[in-house]
Amino acid sequence: MAIKTEPILLNLGPIHPSTHGVFRMRALVDGEVITDIEPVFGYLHRGIEKLAEQKSYRQFIPLTDRLDYVASMNNNLAYVTAVEKLAGIEVPERAEYIRVIMSEIQRIISHLLGIGSFFNDMGTFFTPFFYMFIQKEKLTDLLEMVSGQRLLFNYMRFGGVSHDLPDEFLPALNTFLKEMPAEIDKYERLLKENEIVLARSKKVGILSPDMAINSSASGPVLRASGIEWDIRKADPYSIYDRFDFDIPTGTVGDCYDRYRVRVEELRQSIRILEQAVAGIPKGKVLNPVPLRFRPPEGEVYSHIESNKGELGFHVISDGSDKPYRLHIRAPSLLNLTALRKMLTGWKIADAIIIFGSIDICVGEVDR
Amino acid sequence: MPELITVGAAISPNLPWSDWQFGFWIHLLIFGIGIISLLLGSVIIFIWLERRLVGRFQRRLGPNRAGPLGLLQSVADVIKILTKEDIVPSRADKLIFWIAPIVAFTPVVLMLAVVPVADGALLADLNIGILFVIAISSITALGVFMAGWASYNKYSILSAMRTVAQLVSYEMPLILSMVGVVIIAGSLSLNDIVKTQTVPFIVLQPAGFFIFFIASLAEINRTPFDLLEADSELVAGYNIEYSGMKFATFYLTEYCEAIVLSTLAATIFLGGWQGPWLPPIVWLLLKIGIVFCFIVWIRSTLPRLRIDQVMGFAWKFLLPLAILNIFVTSIFVALWPETPAWLMGLTNLAILVAYILFWSKLFKPGGKAVAV
Amino acid sequence: MTVAITGEEVVGTLDKKLKGAVKSVESEGILIQAEKILDIALCVKNNKNLKLDYLVSITGTDYIDYLEVAYLFYSLDNNKRFTLKVRLENKSNPAMPSLTGIWIGAELQEREIYDLFGITFSGHPNMKRIFLWEGFRGHPLRKDFSNGN
Numbered sequence: 001m002a003i004k005t006e007p008i009l010l011n012l013g014p015i016h017p018s019t020h021g022v023f024r025m026r027a028l029v030d031g032e033v034i035t036d037i038e039p040v041f042g043y044l045h046r047g048i049e050k051l052a053e054q055k056s057y058r059q060f061i062p063l064t065d066r067l068d069y070v071a072s073m074n075n076n077l078a079y080v081t082a083v084e085k086l087a088g089i090e091v092p093e094r095a096e097y098i099r100v101i102m103s104e105i106q107r108i109i110s111h112l113l114g115i116g117s118f119f120n121d122m123g124t125f126f127t128p129f130f131y132m133f134i135q136k137e138k139l140t141d142l143l144e145m146v147s148g149q150r151l152l153f154n155y156m157r158f159g160g161v162s163h164d165l166p167d168e169f170l171p172a173l174n175t176f177l178k179e180m181p182a183e184i185d186k187y188e189r190l191l192k193e194n195e196i197v198l199a200r201s202k203k204v205g206i207l208s209p210d211m212a213i214n215s216s217a218s219g220p221v222l223r224a225s226g227i228e229w230d231i232r233k234a235d236p237y238s239i240y241d242r243f244d245f246d247i248p249t250g251t252v253g254d255c256y257d258r259y260r261v262r263v264e265e266l267r268q269s270i271r272i273l274e275q276a277v278a279g280i281p282k283g284k285v286l287n288p289v290p291l292r293f294r295p296p297e298g299e300v301y302s303h304i305e306s307n308k309g310e311l312g313f314h315v316i317s318d319g320s321d322k323p324y325r326l327h328i329r330a331p332s333l334l335n336l337t338a339l340r341k342m343l344t345g346w347k348i349a350d351a352i353i354i355f356g357s358i359d360i361c362v363g364e365v366d367r
Numbered sequence: 368m369p370e371l372i373t374v375g376a377a378i379s380p381n382l383p384w385s386d387w388q389f390g391f392w393i394h395l396l397i398f399g400i401g402i403i404s405l406l407l408g409s410v411i412i413f414i415w416l417e418r419r420l421v422g423r424f425q426r427r428l429g430p431n432r433a434g435p436l437g438l439l440q441s442v443a444d445v446i447k448i449l450t451k452e453d454i455v456p457s458r459a460d461k462l463i464f465w466i467a468p469i470v471a472f473t474p475v476v477l478m479l480a481v482v483p484v485a486d487g488a489l490l491a492d493l494n495i496g497i498l499f500v501i502a503i504s505s506i507t508a509l510g511v512f513m514a515g516w517a518s519y520n521k522y523s524i525l526s527a528m529r530t531v532a533q534l535v536s537y538e539m540p541l542i543l544s545m546v547g548v549v550i551i552a553g554s555l556s557l558n559d560i561v562k563t564q565t566v567p568f569i570v571l572q573p574a575g576f577f578i579f580f581i582a583s584l585a586e587i588n589r590t591p592f593d594l595l596e597a598d599s600e601l602v603a604g605y606n607i608e609y610s611g612m613k614f615a616t617f618y619l620t621e622y623c624e625a626i627v628l629s630t631l632a633a634t635i636f637l638g639g640w641q642g643p644w645l646p647p648i649v650w651l652l653l654k655i656g657i658v659f660c661f662i663v664w665i666r667s668t669l670p671r672l673r674i675d676q677v678m679g680f681a682w683k684f685l686l687p688l689a690i691l692n693i694f695v696t697s698i699f700v701a702l703w704p705e706t707p708a709w710l711m712g713l714t715n716l717a718i719l720v721a722y723i724l725f726w727s728k729l730f731k732p733g734g735k736a737v738a739v
Numbered sequence: 740m741t742v743a744i745t746g747e748e749v750v751g752t753l754d755k756k757l758k759g760a761v762k763s764v765e766s767e768g769i770l771i772q773a774e775k776i777l778d779i780a781l782c783v784k785n786n787k788n789l790k791l792d793y794l795v796s797i798t799g800t801d802y803i804d805y806l807e808v809a810y811l812f813y814s815l816d817n818n819k820r821f822t823l824k825v826r827l828e829n830k831s832n833p834a835m836p837s838l839t840g841i842w843i844g845a846e847l848q849e850r851e852i853y854d855l856f857g858i859t860f861s862g863h864p865n866m867k868r869i870f871l872w873e874g875f876r877g878h879p880l881r882k883d884f885s886n887g888n
Contacts, residue, residue, distance in 0.1 A: 008521055032525075032674065041847075042870035049855075050879055123590060125669030130425040194671045196591055215813065216794050216844025229815050235741035301796075301811060314798045314809070329796035337844050349594065349673045366870055
């Protein structure tokens with residue numbers, strides 16, 4: 001005789017210690033098993049795309065910082081390259097190298113934060129999180145040296161970057177690059193083959209390659225499912241075609257693969273940084289552009305490989321000094337398309353881990 | 368049938384007040400007050416110890432503002448909790464809501480009644496000491512479930528059910544690991560068990576200590592089994608709706624349970640108050656501290672398991688090992704009572720290692736998606 | 740480098756009935772009629788040479804006379820890109836078929852376009868607002884949206 005059970009409606013969020021921001025999921029739960037889940041968006045919607053139509057091109061750069069607030073340099077880079085493509089602005093050599101250095105440093109910061117939170121959700125009481133934060137603090141200090149800010153930098157400009165690197169920057173970066181690989185090995189020793197980590201994240205939340213392509217996933221989520229697609233290799237922007245690096249991919253597409261892909265991307269970023277620091281030339285860092293400049297009429301879509309995935313800006317200009325339409329292709333929003341398929345059938349504890357392994361930032365989801 | 372307990376005969380004869388007129392009542396008074404004050408006092412110290420130790424594991428300092436070395440931090444926390452508003456949800460079951468913290472806290476203190484701090488110095492020298500401890504420790508699960516049920520909150524009920532399932536499953540290996548010690552010592556009384564330990568029982572029963580330690584981690588809801596208070600999941604579990612002094616009681620219960628189970632581990636497996644030069648109570652506190660530091664070490668390092676993995680671990684891994692341990696120990700005690708200690712300990716250790724290597728190939732704690 | 744497939748190349752692969760739906764051909768995409776979007780998209784996805792299987796983004800724009808929706812596709816194997824554009828003249832009640840049957844990735848983006856522009860996509864499994872709350876009146880990204888709403 002089967003016991004009659006009733007599913008209950010559970011609200012995970014919006015205020016919850018581990019939904020990575022204000023994000024809400026309504027789950028229909030039968031015992032411990034999630035039978036249906038519906039994500040609710042819009043808790044951080046600020047109307048950035050509408051604001052873009054009322055601000056000049058240069059005034060919009062600080063707003064791009066606030067999209068994915070842990071990847072501020074990458075957001076700046078995506079927007080600035082889009083408008084430069086539209087208006088045909090040239091960027092000096094030294095500025096290109098500085099942009100690559102900043103972008104890769106930002107990628108390391110974001111991945112450290114993502115991996116740390118992933119283990120936090122798993123229950124290691126902040127210990128890997130703090131260890132990774134020590135390294136992250138060193139990088140944040142470097143970025144503060146350059147731009148004066150710790151989180152939202154507003155550093156890139158059309159035609160280059162706003163300030164040159166101070167003299168202490170490159171030696172400090174070199175010290176960091178020498179000690180970082182040993183630190184990554186230190187994290188790996190505890191966490192890579194840990195029995196509990198394997199039990200909680202292997203074969204959990206599998207995203208098959210077909211589903212990944214069909215649901216427009218990008219970034220580490222797509223690469224963990226086995227698809228080798230990285231915009232830095234496929235459609236190189238800035239000067240990425242001069243650097244030598246690999247693209248880590250996973251095999252199965254479970255949470256463990258997503259975590260491994262992020263760790264390997266840390267190592268690849270260190271490789272790129274070493275090459276960039278070795279080859280950086282002298283020169284000016286900005287080709288100035290008028291404050292209220294008017295790009296020619298036209299439209300452009302330009303994309304970069306941000307730390308969460310493919311960040312694209314679709315800019316339509318009508319010849320005036322304000323954009324006519326600016327659409328942001330947000331990687332976190334599209335990575336969440338397959339959330340329902342990934343979560344149904346798993347238990348509540350797994351739902352938190354799977355959601356954490358996608359590593360979204362709500363500022364980008366809701367814009 | 369020998370009497371299990373008689374009033375007045377429960378005090379051991381070598382205490383100074385054993386033969387005074389009101390000796391029994393004086394004994395009760397001294398030890399009653401002593402146990403409660405020692406327990407509550409040591410909670411303050413152990414909370415400080417845990418926070419500093421976790422901070423050192425995470426390469427940071429830990430509390431260092433309130434008082435020298437942060438020693439008054441717990442005092443500050445207690446004052447803060449006492450001044451908080453005590454909110455009772457309007458649809459909660461008021462009587463059970465009020466009683467639940469008391470039902471959860473009292474058995475923990477009662478367990479210390481049978482633990483000796485020196486030869487014969489314990490509140491009640493029951494000759495069924497371990498049975499008493501086991502029986503009383505199960506009542507805490509009832510208090511936890513009452514708390515979850517009376518809160519009238521979906522999250523609490525879910526969490527309370529998980530808690531009861533976990534607490535009940537891990538009692539089996541806990542009890543069976545103590546049976547091995549009882550067979551060697553030949554008595555259920557904790558005083559006798561300590562006195563029989565010329566060699567600490569951890570040497571004779573490493574498998575028993577292993578099972579006891581892991582099962583007690585689960586009983587006190589500590590990582591890796593702390594999914595009940597996982598604040599990254601169901602936001603604090605069964606005590607979501609509690610605030611003020613009632614919440615403080617639950618918090619106190621958690622730490623007191625940790626201390627009491629460390630005390631039991633120290634008494635049963637590490638030799639209790641025995642040791643050279645220092646007074647016995649200092650030795651006992653030292654051993655409790657060492658076991659507690661192990662618990663904190665594990666907490667700050669390992670991630671947590673999921674509920675079905677936790678249950679699978681108890682029933683499929685620990686329980687067969689505990690039964691195997693009893694079997695092997697009884698064979699030794701019955702057939703070869705004069706085996707030297709090292710031989711018995713080595714066999715036990717070999718069985719533990721072989722079991723872990725062999726059984727873990729067959730038993731994987733992973734889980735699968737359920738088809739919906 | 741991701742190269743754009745020219746409009747002529749794609750038009751060459753369509754069959755006769757669908758060729759009629761192409762309104763104009765550009766260097767990186769084509770402009771088609773709204774009703775035929777499903778068939779043409781399926782055609783370019785299944786075509787062995789084009790293999791445009793990755794939907795990148797859907798952008799809505801309000802040109803004052805009409806609403807335009809632009810779909811950008813990539814082919815991951817061939818490393819090429821292509822754009823499909825659709826214009827909707829009826830601004831009071833714009834509607835067009837939804838691509839969620841073929842690409843799940845269209846689901847959230849089409850909800851966003853409904854929320855901010857007012858275009859309903861028929862065949863969408865969950866056609867409701869995504870960022871703004873239920874009961875919000877108006878569609879903010881239209882040029883004639885006034886803040887008093």
